[in-house]
Amino acid sequence: MSMFDGFKFRSVNSSVHKMDPRAKFIYVCVMFAVAVMFSQIIPLLVLLIIQMPLVFAARVQKEWLRSMKGAAGFAIIIFLMNVFSLYFYGNYESLSAIVERSFALTLRFMVLIESFSVFFLTTSPDLLGLALEQSRVPYELCFAFTTAVRFVPVLAEEAQTIMDAQKARGLELEGGSFIKKIRNYIPILIPLIVNAIRRSLELAETMESRAWGATQNRTNLYVLRMGRKDFLLMLFSFAMLVVSVYVSLNVQIPNIIYLLNI
Amino acid sequence: MIRIQDVFFSYPNGVEALKGVSLEIQDGEFLAIMGQNGAGKTTLVKHINGLLKPTKGTVTVDEADTTKVSVATLAKKVGFVFQNPDHQLFSETVEEEISFALRNFGFSESAIKERVNWALNLLDLAEYRKVSPFMLSGGERKRVALASVLAWDPKIVILDEPTIGQDSQQKERLRQFILQLNHLGKTVIIVTHDVEFVAECKPQVVLMSQGKVIAQGSAEKVLTNLEVVTQASVVLPQISQLFANLKDIGFPTEVIDVNEATDILLGRLGDSR
Numbered sequence: 001m002s003m004f005d006g007f008k009f010r011s012v013n014s015s016v017h018k019m020d021p022r023a024k025f026i027y028v029c030v031m032f033a034v035a036v037m038f039s040q041i042i043p044l045l046v047l048l049i050i051q052m053p054l055v056f057a058a059r060v061q062k063e064w065l066r067s068m069k070g071a072a073g074f075a076i077i078i079f080l081m082n083v084f085s086l087y088f089y090g091n092y093e094s095l096s097a098i099v100e101r102s103f104a105l106t107l108r109f110m111v112l113i114e115s116f117s118v119f120f121l122t123t124s125p126d127l128l129g130l131a132l133e134q135s136r137v138p139y140e141l142c143f144a145f146t147t148a149v150r151f152v153p154v155l156a157e158e159a160q161t162i163m164d165a166q167k168a169r170g171l172e173l174e175g176g177s178f179i180k181k182i183r184n185y186i187p188i189l190i191p192l193i194v195n196a197i198r199r200s201l202e203l204a205e206t207m208e209s210r211a212w213g214a215t216q217n218r219t220n221l222y223v224l225r226m227g228r229k230d231f232l233l234m235l236f237s238f239a240m241l242v243v244s245v246y247v248s249l250n251v252q253i254p255n256i257i258y259l260l261n262i
Numbered sequence: 263m264i265r266i267q268d269v270f271f272s273y274p275n276g277v278e279a280l281k282g283v284s285l286e287i288q289d290g291e292f293l294a295i296m297g298q299n300g301a302g303k304t305t306l307v308k309h310i311n312g313l314l315k316p317t318k319g320t321v322t323v324d325e326a327d328t329t330k331v332s333v334a335t336l337a338k339k340v341g342f343v344f345q346n347p348d349h350q351l352f353s354e355t356v357e358e359e360i361s362f363a364l365r366n367f368g369f370s371e372s373a374i375k376e377r378v379n380w381a382l383n384l385l386d387l388a389e390y391r392k393v394s395p396f397m398l399s400g401g402e403r404k405r406v407a408l409a410s411v412l413a414w415d416p417k418i419v420i421l422d423e424p425t426i427g428q429d430s431q432q433k434e435r436l437r438q439f440i441l442q443l444n445h446l447g448k449t450v451i452i453v454t455h456d457v458e459f460v461a462e463c464k465p466q467v468v469l470m471s472q473g474k475v476i477a478q479g480s481a482e483k484v485l486t487n488l489e490v491v492t493q494a495s496v497v498l499p500q501i502s503q504l505f506a507n508l509k510d511i512g513f514p515t516e517v518i519d520v521n522e523a524t525d526i527l528l529g530r531l532g533d534s535r
Contacts, residue, residue, distance in 0.1 A: 161344070161346075162349045162350065164313045164344070165342075165344040165349045165350040166350060167313060167334065167337070168311055168313065168337050168340075168341075168342040168344070169337065169350065169362060169363035169366060169410065169411065170337050170363045170366030171334070171362075171366055172332070172334050187350075187352045187362065190352035191349055191350060191351060191352050194348065194351075194352075194396065195348055195349075198348070
């Protein structure tokens with residue numbers, strides 16, 4: 001669960017939290033594109049570090065660290081899988097080149113986790129829904145989205161209760177082979193899914209009885225407006241995109257092994 | 263015997279749910295734990311089968327420290343029926359649902375068959391043997407959940423809010439059933455808000471408020487003590503409210519039973535006639 005804590009909105013009074021979700025979304029998209037553009041250690045390391053100030057400005061270091069720690073397990077798997085597949089199926093001349101490339105790809109994963117973590121930690125689901133709405137996404141979809149996000153903690157809590165109930169009937173979740181472990185989760189997943197479906201039907205009924213969808217032209221109490229900081233962030237994102245495209249097309253990025261040999 | 267010694271418990275989010283609870287529950291005792299929402303009732307009973315481990319203090323079940331044994335091991339002795347049956351039902355048929363725990367505990371196939379039959383009959387569910395638990399009504403689902411726990415014949419049975427969503431007929435059957443379990447020598451612990459139900463069952467009562475035990479004793483003593491009952495946000499049973507109002511004209515106050523009340527009132531009527 002700890003990894004997901006790193007993606008859960010924390011209400012902190014910081015300038016990053018106050019930014020327009022649309023600006024932040026553009027930033028995340030650019031980060032994504034740029035991270036996919038490079039597969040060398042140096043630029044990816046730069047991407048990892050360049051985002052740090054944002055984390056500190058948002059004052060979510062603790063949660064962010066947690067998401068990074070949680071992702072570490074996956075990172076190790078990604079690293080090993082890459083080493084393994086590159087060793088057997090890639091045409092690399094040396095093991096160190098394989099390790100370097102695997103490390104770079106792992107770093108790419110961490111960069112992605114970092115930017116998504118910052119985005120979700122600092123953007124409340126409500127604002128995100130509002131941003132979607134103002135981007136002319138149909139209200140039904142926006143509502144479905146915000147509700148889904150809001151029910152995640154409820155589901156997590158329910159999953160815990162179900163686990164307790166099944167453990168009280170002698171279910172052992174730890175231990176056993178991989179297949180057994182998966183089978184062990186069936187008694188947890190079925191009640192969880194059944195309850196989620198039941199709850200959504202109930203929610204639909206209670207919402208309809210409170211006149212949901214009665215007016216065609218919905219207005220909002222709060223309206224998002226881009227400020228100077230938002231434009232700055234978008235400018236930064238745009239600049240980063242341009243620089244990255246230029247660098248990836250025109251600059252030969254040295255690899256670490258090469259640098260070390262000198 | 264269950265021994266709870268000076269137990270403190272805090273949830274990971276920092277909420278301190280238990281603040282120094284001590285309690286001894288003898289074998290074969292029938293106990294009701296009452297108190298307002300968030301008083302720590304469910305948190306306390308979850309310590310008995312080891313789902314929660316005390317932050318400070320110790321809980322022992324038959325001399326076994328709950329921090330040193332797995333939930334599965336404790337569960338064999340401590341059956342815990344959760345409040346909402348929908349948090350545990352998952353099988354295709356009622357029969358399979360009941361055999362789930364038996365399989366987890368490694369009972370033999372013949373023993374499983376025997377015990378499933380026993381539990382189905384015990385809770386009047388035999389006709390639903392092959393029915394999906396999801397097709398049953400709320401009350402029936404609750405009985406399936408109960409059967410699925412009683413099937414392995416645990417020595418201690420904990421029922422979290424057993425009366426919620428049950429009509430009065432079901433409640434009466436549940437009461438008979440609980441008394442029968444207790445009569446069979448099982449330790450029965452119920453967590454409930456239903457003061458009338460407790461007044462009818464007359465167990466030992468533990469009142470909790472804000473993570474502490476504020477009173478314990480017989481149902482007659484505890485449930486008629488206006489001061490502690492109010493502190494735990496529990497209302498007096500209606501019979502006790504009546505007798506509390508009649509206190510000034512010489513009626514006893516420790517009355518929670520309808521039959522006893524009838525006798526007292528008839529006695530008085532007889533005197534005045």
